[in-house]
Amino acid sequence: MNAGNQRRVFWAVLVAMALGGFLLSLLTGPVKTTFGDLVDLIRQYDRVQAAIFLDLRLSRAVLAFLVGAALSLSGAILQGYFRNPMADPFVVGVSSGAALGAVAALSLGIRFAAFGFSGQGLMAFASGLGIVSLVYLLSLRRGDFRVETLLLTGIAAGALASALTSFLLFMRSDSFDQAVFWLLGSFQLAEWPQVGAVAPWFALGLLLAVWLARDMNLLALGDEAARALGCPVATVRKVFLGVATLLAALSVSVSGIIGFVGLVVPHWVRLLIGPEHRRLFAGASLAGGTFLLYCDLLARTLLPSELPIGVITAAVGAPFFLYLLHRKR
Amino acid sequence: MLKIEDLSAGYENGFVVRNVRLKLEPGEFVAVLGPNGSGKSTLIRAALGLLRNARGAVLLGGRETAAMGRREVAREIAYVPQLPDPVFDFSAGEIVLMGRYARQGRLDAVTAGDAEAVREAMKATDTLAFKDRKLSRLSGGERQRVFIARALSQDTPVLLLDEPSLHLDINYQAEIYGLLKALQIREKKSILVAEHNINLAAAHSDRLLFLKDGAIAAEGTPRETVTAANIRAVFGADVDIRANTRTGVPEISLAAAESRR
Numbered sequence: 001m002n003a004g005n006q007r008r009v010f011w012a013v014l015v016a017m018a019l020g021g022f023l024l025s026l027l028t029g030p031v032k033t034t035f036g037d038l039v040d041l042i043r044q045y046d047r048v049q050a051a052i053f054l055d056l057r058l059s060r061a062v063l064a065f066l067v068g069a070a071l072s073l074s075g076a077i078l079q080g081y082f083r084n085p086m087a088d089p090f091v092v093g094v095s096s097g098a099a100l101g102a103v104a105a106l107s108l109g110i111r112f113a114a115f116g117f118s119g120q121g122l123m124a125f126a127s128g129l130g131i132v133s134l135v136y137l138l139s140l141r142r143g144d145f146r147v148e149t150l151l152l153t154g155i156a157a158g159a160l161a162s163a164l165t166s167f168l169l170f171m172r173s174d175s176f177d178q179a180v181f182w183l184l185g186s187f188q189l190a191e192w193p194q195v196g197a198v199a200p201w202f203a204l205g206l207l208l209a210v211w212l213a214r215d216m217n218l219l220a221l222g223d224e225a226a227r228a229l230g231c232p233v234a235t236v237r238k239v240f241l242g243v244a245t246l247l248a249a250l251s252v253s254v255s256g257i258i259g260f261v262g263l264v265v266p267h268w269v270r271l272l273i274g275p276e277h278r279r280l281f282a283g284a285s286l287a288g289g290t291f292l293l294y295c296d297l298l299a300r301t302l303l304p305s306e307l308p309i310g311v312i313t314a315a316v317g318a319p320f321f322l323y324l325l326h327r328k329r
Numbered sequence: 330m331l332k333i334e335d336l337s338a339g340y341e342n343g344f345v346v347r348n349v350r351l352k353l354e355p356g357e358f359v360a361v362l363g364p365n366g367s368g369k370s371t372l373i374r375a376a377l378g379l380l381r382n383a384r385g386a387v388l389l390g391g392r393e394t395a396a397m398g399r400r401e402v403a404r405e406i407a408y409v410p411q412l413p414d415p416v417f418d419f420s421a422g423e424i425v426l427m428g429r430y431a432r433q434g435r436l437d438a439v440t441a442g443d444a445e446a447v448r449e450a451m452k453a454t455d456t457l458a459f460k461d462r463k464l465s466r467l468s469g470g471e472r473q474r475v476f477i478a479r480a481l482s483q484d485t486p487v488l489l490l491d492e493p494s495l496h497l498d499i500n501y502q503a504e505i506y507g508l509l510k511a512l513q514i515r516e517k518k519s520i521l522v523a524e525h526n527i528n529l530a531a532a533h534s535d536r537l538l539f540l541k542d543g544a545i546a547a548e549g550t551p552r553e554t555v556t557a558a559n560i561r562a563v564f565g566a567d568v569d570i571r572a573n574t575r576t577g578v579p580e581i582s583l584a585a586a587e588s589r590r
Binding site: 002003080083084085210211212214215217218220221222224225227228229230231232270274275276 | 374377379399400402403404406407408410413415416417418419420423424427428430431433435436461483
């Protein structure tokens with residue numbers, strides 16, 4: 001199969017899987033529903049059915065899809081940014097930083113809500129952005145900026161944030177359930193306002209990433225070579241770091257830390273359709289969304305009580321990842 | 330074409346090259362020679378305006394490159410860096426297409442002109458046959474040719490290369506320099522290479538520039554500059570010089586110390 005055909009198959013399968021995932025999500029839940037009920041709802045509006053299908057299930061499916069897409073896009077950007085396929089939102093400290101904010105809000109008992117976010121979500125978002133800004137400032141040495149320094153500073157700051165999070169949880173052992181929500185992720189609390197809060201930012205991030213995709217292709221072969229080819233490297237890097245951070249912080253603030261998506265999905269997609277970044281950004285977004293949609297389905301159906309989604313993403317993602325790696329050798 | 334005036338340039342810890350002057354005429358082939366650390370690569374990078382710590386001027390057709398945008402410079406000078414390790418496995422064709430960056434709008438689709446330039450560049454470098462192959466599947470020589478093709482698709486009058494023969498087997502070294510020579514003659518490219526192999530540079534260049542500790546130690550045609558005295562002064566090596574049997578261009582050979590007695 002040549003590269004063009006393989007890509008067409010990739011897109012066709014992915015779109016079909018995404019649509020199938022949405023349909024399955026709509027039909028799955030504690031209340032028994034059939035496809036017929038869904039068709040009835042489309043024919044004639046019914047308040048109870050609408051509440052089940054649209055407010056409970058569709059909002060959750062859309063949020064899971066958006067968060068998966070955002071995390072995967074963030075990972076794809078950071079892997080290109082660091083020229084390292086092992087990079088993900090954890091390496092710049094944004095995920096751990098955001099979780100720290102959420103858990104701090106939890107243990108301080110902060111309760112308010114704004115812009116569709118809970119107080120904890122807002123704290124998560126702010127501390128995720130804050131920690132990356134701090135990491136960035138610490139990596140500036142004499143006005144000069146090195147990607148390697150950023151990477152190491154990010155990992156260190158992330159570890160520190162994780163330690164503080166663990167400490168806060170240890171001191172407040174009564175809030176265990178909520179802590180699990182932030183540390184392993186869940187869409188149990190999904191609602192339309194959260195979708196509204198995430199969607200425009202994701203759209204903006206995807207637009208910027210696709211707009212600068214050619215620049216990212218050049219960066220993959222070295223900053224100097226990129227500049228020699230005409231790329232405004234410093235500006236492009238700032239935009240990409242900002243977008244990747246925003247997407248990851250936003251994701252954590254609505255659904256907690258969901259690991260593995262940002263690392264593995266862009267990697268899969270690159271193996272399947274190649275490293276060209278315009279295709280990769282679009283493909284990783286769609287694949288990440290679809291992946292998380294199915295993971296969420298598993299999380300809520302596998303056991304009588306709901307599993308944290310982070311458990312599923314790792315358990316499903318890791319073996320598939322290993323398979324793909326070995327298939328290529 | 331390209332004029333370097335009193336250029337001093339280097340990195341955080343100070344200048345590596347000092348007060349270098351160099352003029353690259355249209356259609357001329359010049360090689361910068363010198364031992365490791367003498368500043369060959371630094372000179373090439375500084376000529377491209379890639380170093381922040383630089384003093385002096387680089388002029389392109391009379392205009393200072395420092396005052397030009399990166400895109401504008403990229404339409405005049407193409408650069409072939411030392412072979413990078415590809416982290417992400419682009420295909421040869423995708424790499425060559427990157428040369429078109431400075432002539433594309435950010436959201437433009439690949440135009441017929443871009444495709445044509447890529448095809449021409451790959452034909453000239455004999456890489457068209459593996460356009461869709463991944464870079465990791467290519468040999469060092471093939472990979473080097475792909476990066477030269479990328480520089481050609483940039484469609485610039487000036488070509489700068491940083492040690493194009495490094496890490497290549499001798500058959501590939503000959504191949505790459507043969508290709509560069511053909512580009513100089515057929516396409517009237519002005520070519521500046523940093524090179525460590527004296528014989529390779531002497532056989533293909535119109536002029537040589539010897540750098541020692543970042544300063545010009547000798548400059549002139551291969552016949553004028555490839556002398557035992559110059560090589561001793563620049564490299565600290567005792568060599569025998571003889572004329573190439575076919576071309577008459579001087580060549581060095583490293584005589585074993587024993588045989589010198």
